[in-house]
Amino acid sequence: MIIRKQFKFEGAHIVRNCTSQRCRENIHGHSYIVEVFITSDRLDNGYMVMDFCRLKQVKEFIESFDHSYSLWNRENQEFKDFIYRYNKRVVEIPVSPSAEGYALLFFYIIDQIFRHTERLNGEGNIRLYSVRVHETATGYAEAFREDLSWVNFRMDDLLFSPDITAGWINQEWWDKLKTFSYENR
Numbered sequence: 001m002i003i004r005k006q007f008k009f010e011g012a013h014i015v016r017n018c019t020s021q022r023c024r025e026n027i028h029g030h031s032y033i034v035e036v037f038i039t040s041d042r043l044d045n046g047y048m049v050m051d052f053c054r055l056k057q058v059k060e061f062i063e064s065f066d067h068s069y070s071l072w073n074r075e076n077q078e079f080k081d082f083i084y085r086y087n088k089r090v091v092e093i094p095v096s097p098s099a100e101g102y103a104l105l106f107f108y109i110i111d112q113i114f115r116h117t118e119r120l121n122g123e124g125n126i127r128l129y130s131v132r133v134h135e136t137a138t139g140y141a142e143a144f145r146e147d148l149s150w151v152n153f154r155m156d157d158l159l160f161s162p163d164i165t166a167g168w169i170n171q172e173w174w175d176k177l178k179t180f181s182y183e184n185r
């Protein structure tokens, strides 16, 4: 069985090196839809795979990208300085912010969140199955576990600007997750 939860964010980016000149040379935005697919080997005490109320940290993570600029960390320093100078909400990321890049990045982080989520109601072996990122109404990229072999990054490679972290309900979640992630590799 697979269950699915949908999230949204309004994000800005440039996709360097892509074929479309419009996309690679202009800051622009999309209304992203993120679908998270979750599987398990059995039902919890409430006959659920996982209660969606357990996804609060996933929501907070994805909302960090809302009204934010997604800055590829391989941009040149002059461009980075410009983005940071004129934008409060910036997430620096180790992948180019294509739908594919987001799907891989989100899979990696949401998987870490799941591994760190306590089982409180008899849940089984909850596993992240895939993450689908829709950049437009007609196209999406879906990342699966095996696709993580295409990329190589660590949680330290993500940087949230202070305006984003100040809005987090749980201020410690990112540092706690990083510690957990490095201890359980």
Ligand SMILES: [Zn+2]
Pocket (backbone or CB within 6 Å): 013, 015, 023, 028, 029, 030
């Ligand atoms: Zn775009």
